[in-house]
Amino acid sequence: MECLLGFAEIESRPLKPFNEKELLQVVELFQQWQLLNNGTEGYRTAEVTLGGIDTDVISSKNMEYKSVKGLYFVGEAMDVTGLEALTLHGAGAAGQEV
Numbered sequence: 001m002e003c004l005l006g007f008a009e010i011e012s013r014p015l016k017p018f019n020e021k022e023l024l025q026v027v028e029l030f031q032q033w034q035l036l037n038n039g040t041e042g043y044r045t046a047e048v049t050l051g052g053i054d055t056d057v058i059s060s061k062n063m064e065y066k067s068v069k070g071l072y073f074v075g076e077a078m079d080v081t082g083l084e085a086l087t088l089h090g091a092g093a094a095g096q097e098v
Contacts, residue, residue: 052079 010022018026053073057066065071 050079052077054079 010025015023015026053065055078058064058073058078059066063072063074065073
């Protein structure tokens with residue numbers, strides 16, 4: 001945040017004492033901030049991939065496939081990315097007795 005504030009010539013300090021004008025400047029900075037990708041290490045080091053079973057067709061209560069009774073899916077088989085697959089809800093639902 002210090003870097004962004006420097007561009008707007010706003011002193012870096014806690015946000016609480018900022019006046020409304022300064023807060024609006026900070027909001028505008030974040031809205032206009034662009035992150036540019038400068039490359040990738042490739043699939044070899046990838047930690048997130050996409051695809052899998054659509055979560056809309058799976059019950060969030062017991063992870064059962066809605067169209068086929070007795071068929072359950074969890075984890076990387078599902079179309080979730082990042083830490084979504086490891087949330088407490090997902091782990092709790094997967095561990096429920098069905």
